[in-house]
Amino acid sequence: MISMRDINIFEKMIGPLTVGKLLKAYRTANALSAAELERRLRLSKGTILKLESGKIKLSLKETVKMARKLEEAEDLYALAWLKAEAMDAGVDPERIFRSPGDT
Numbered sequence: 001m002i003s004m005r006d007i008n009i010f011e012k013m014i015g016p017l018t019v020g021k022l023l024k025a026y027r028t029a030n031a032l033s034a035a036e037l038e039r040r041l042r043l044s045k046g047t048i049l050k051l052e053s054g055k056i057k058l059s060l061k062e063t064v065k066m067a068r069k070l071e072e073a074e075d076l077y078a079l080a081w082l083k084a085e086a087m088d089a090g091v092d093p094e095r096i097f098r099s100p101g102d103t
Helices: 004-014 019-029 034-041 045-053 060-069 074-088 093-097
Strands: none
Touching: 019 034, 019 045, 019 074, 034 045, 034 060, 060 074, 074 093
16 A cells, blocks of 8 residues: 555655656666557557656546556556546645545
8 A cells, every 4th residue: 555655755756646657667667668568558659658748648447457457556556647637627636635634
């Protein structure tokens, strides 16, 4: 289970958590080319590069499916997706994920 503390540390190092950054970090950590990732995910190389750069987004269902194919923490990918959607809607994601009673 990924904690909000872990995510805050991650975000301090590389900026806001996004599915694209997670995908690129996975590819880099595993020394994969975009072409190899293309084969694993059955997405085009162009789509992978656009996902990494944030030019396109997947649905939540597609994002979780991708995390499962990569054997990555699906909750982390889902959280990244949710945070991006909240920001796109003009909502502070920290407010959404705050536990009731937190100040």
